[in-house]
Amino acid sequence: MVAEAKLSHTAAMILQAISAGYVYGFSIMEMTGLPSGTVYPAMRRLERDDLIRSQWERQSIADAEQRPPRKYYKITTTGRATLESSRKRYPLLERLIPAEEASSR
Amino acid sequence: MKSPSDVAFSALQQTALHTAALLVPSAERQEWTFEWVSELWHVRRSFARIDETFSLESQGEITRFCLGAFADALCVRHQAVKPTDRHAHMHGSAAQTLLWLSVAFLICLFIASFLPGVEAENEAAQFQISPNALLIAEATDDSANPSISAGLYLDWKSTHQRYFQDLAFYHVTRETAQTGSERISWNVARSSTNLFALLGLPLMHASNDDSGLPSVILSHDAWIRSFAGNPEVPGRILRIGHANVRIAGIAPAGAWRLPGSPDVWLLQPDAQIASDLPARTPGYLFAQLSPRGQAAAQRSGMGISARNLEDLLIDLSGTSLTVPVEGPWNLSAFALFLALLALPAVSSVSLGETHLTPHRASFRETLRRFLFLAAKFGLIAGIALFASYDIAYCRTSSYSGGAECLQLIACFAICLTGFRWTLADQRKRCPVCLRRVTNPASVGLASRTFLGWNGIEMICMGGHTLLHVPAQPTSWFSDQRWLYLDSSWQFLFADTVIY
Numbered sequence: 184m185v186a187e188a189k190l191s192h193t194a195a196m197i198l199q200a201i202s203a204g205y206v207y208g209f210s211i212m213e214m215t216g217l218p219s220g221t222v223y224p225a226m227r228r229l230e231r232d233d234l235i236r237s238q239w240e241r242q243s244i245a246d247a248e249q250r251p252p253r254k255y256y257k258i259t260t261t262g263r264a265t266l267e268s269s270r271k272r273y274p275l276l277e278r279l280i281p282a283e284e285a286s287s288r
Numbered sequence: 289m290k291s292p293s294d295v296a297f298s299a300l301q302q303t304a305l306h307t308a309a310l311l312v313p314s315a316e317r318q319e320w321t322f323e324w325v326s327e328l329w330h331v332r333r334s335f336a337r338i339d340e341t342f343s344l345e346s347q348g349e350i351t352r353f354c355l356g357a358f359a360d361a362l363c364v365r366h367q368a369v370k371p372t373d374r375h376a377h378m379h380g381s382a383a384q385t386l387l388w389l390s391v392a393f394l395i396c397l398f399i400a401s402f403l404p405g406v407e408a409e410n411e412a413a414q415f416q417i418s419p420n421a422l423l424i425a426e427a428t429d430d431s432a433n434p435s436i437s438a439g440l441y442l443d444w445k446s447t448h449q450r451y452f453q454d455l456a457f458y459h460v461t462r463e464t465a466q467t468g469s470e471r472i473s474w475n476v477a478r479s480s481t482n483l484f485a486l487l488g489l490p491l492m493h494a495s496n497d498d499s500g501l502p503s504v505i506l507s508h509d510a511w512i513r514s515f516a517g518n519p520e521v522p523g524r525i526l527r528i529g530h531a532n533v534r535i536a537g538i539a540p541a542g543a544w545r546l547p548g549s550p551d552v553w554l555l556q557p558d559a560q561i562a563s564d565l566p567a568r569t570p571g572y573l574f575a576q577l578s579p580r581g582q583a584a585a586q587r588s589g590m591g592i593s594a595r596n597l598e599d600l601l602i603d604l605s606g607t608s609l610t611v612p613v614e615g616p617w618n619l620s621a622f623a624l625f626l627a628l629l630a631l632p633a634v635s636s637v638s639l640g641e642t643h644l645t646p647h648r649a650s651f652r653e654t655l656r657r658f659l660f661l662a663a664k665f666g667l668i669a670g671i672a673l674f675a676s677y678d679i680a681y682c683r684t685s686s687y688s689g690g691a692e693c694l695q696l697i698a699c700f701a702i703c704l705t706g707f708r709w710t711l712a713d714q715r716k717r718c719p720v721c722l723r724r725v726t727n728p729a730s731v732g733l734a735s736r737t738f739l740g741w742n743g744i745e746m747i748c749m750g751g752h753t754l755l756h757v758p759a760q761p762t763s764w765f766s767d768q769r770w771l772y773l774d775s776s777w778q779f780l781f782a783d784t785v786i787y
Binding site: 209218220228 | 329
């Protein structure tokens with residue numbers, strides 16, 4: 184049996200935020216209220232364990248909006264399964280970061 | 289227009305980011321910096337007022353954001369140095385133990401494969417001298433000294449012998465040999481042509497031809513030393529003394545266990561021995577007993593009375609050459625047997641099983657545990673075999689009884705120590721996951737033995753078991769006990785990553 188990664192509440196919150204559509208570091212910071220020194224390292228570890236995947240925005244899009252390109256994060260299939268088990272472990276997770284909130288932004 | 293404080297804060301934030309970037313491994317630094325600079329741009333934009341200026345509070349927030357880059361940089365660095373926590377999972381595991389034992393086994397095997405003495409012992413065990421061959425020497429002399437004259441050998445050879453089927457002779461001298469332009473000083477044994485046949489020793493890379501030149505047989509040492517073990521050497525022509533000779537073959541390593549240490553054997557017909565060696569030249573005489581000789585030897589021992597060249601009666605003695613060579617496998621099997629016999633004297637053979645717990649191990653767990661124990665025993669036995677070879681033959685390149693004795697002692701010592709460790713290690717392995725229990729904690733007080741147990745408590749990092757080892761065995765707690773943890777403990781253990 185392959186054991187699923189057990190996430191701390193913080194990591195589960197960040198994964199929930201990404202799943203909810205907060206796809207870059209600063210937006211996750213704003214949503215969760217966590218400092219950058221917690222959010223970014225947690226995202227590195229989540230990415231290392233294939234729970235999320237990162238992708239650079241195309242330069243042309245950033246140029247059109249006259250800003251530097253951003254790195255976006257996306258939850259993976261494994262990440263979704265882990266998030267499901269984390270939701271059972273932390274039942275308030277979905278209430279803290281509802282999916283609708285991000286999609287309405 | 290930016291205020292001086294904005295410029296100062298901006299410089300401070302950029303400096304913080306670029307300083308943190310130095311912590312990131314160079315391969316990832318550029319992308320990491322790009323991401324943080326980009327994020328900083330967006331952060332600054334979100335805090336900027338309409339007039340593109342910042343409040344002191346905003347600058348503080350932005351600076352705190354930048355300081356977070358240090359934690360991220362350290363995280364990236366840590367991941368680069370230690371990409372996975374596989375090592376942490378491996379620590380103390382059954383796989384790690386088997387891996388280390390296998391590495392030790394392979395190292396010992398590798399070293400043993402390069403020791404010439406090991407090959408010599410294997411060959412010595414493989415090639416046994418003919419069982420009815422005798423070394424005949426004067427009874428008063430040490431059989432290691434040549435004592436039978438060439439003349440006596442030729443005299444016996446030319447007359448009918450009742451007790452001997454065949455006779456062979458050799459005499460060792462130091463002579464100079466010439467191989468191409470190189471001159472080598474060798475111990476040359478001038479021997480009768482039947483020497484190797486009488487002793488029953490086979491030749492390696494034997495070469496037959498009809499050149500009519502006398503044949504020489506190289507010792508294994510001389511072959512390696514002077515010809516670098518070239519298998520093409522048999523058939524070559526050498527010059528020994530004043531005569532050309534042809535290399536007929538190589539004597540197997542360790543097969544020669546007779547007096548003298550010849551580098552080459554120059555096989556000569558008896559007529560040549562008669563012309564080359566003065567009649568009184570002492571040498572070694574070998575005889576192959578006839579059935580009548582064997583019966584006589586059984587009846588009245590190996591004492592022989594004979595007349596010498598001066599027609600005087602001399603006492604001779606025959607020494608059997610069939611010294612048994614145990615060979616590495618028999619020797620190791622014996623050492624292994626001794627170690628297993630001695631093991632209960634130096635260690636408890638109990639595996640620390642406890643029957644006081646309601647937990648019953650599944651068949652699979654039990655099988656896995658015993659397979660692991662068997663694998664450790666097997667690897668220890670293999671290490672003992674090859675390490676004892678390495679110890680015995682690290683200083684000597686040829687087979688000897690002393691090396692064999694050292695090998696037996698070393699093999700026994702390694703087996704005994706290794707088996708003792710194997711049992712002790714097994715007792716400290718979680719029966720569920722076979723990981724070594726760790727984090728020993730002292731529990732209880734010795735002064736309160738009657739109120740509760742005292743001893744050491746260790747825990748399986750997989751969260752399966754606790755091991756209780758009593759400091760002082762009592763009638764109610766004499767041996768170690770396993771306490772199986774139920775699933776309610778699982779959340780405490782980081783079997784997989786928690787972050």
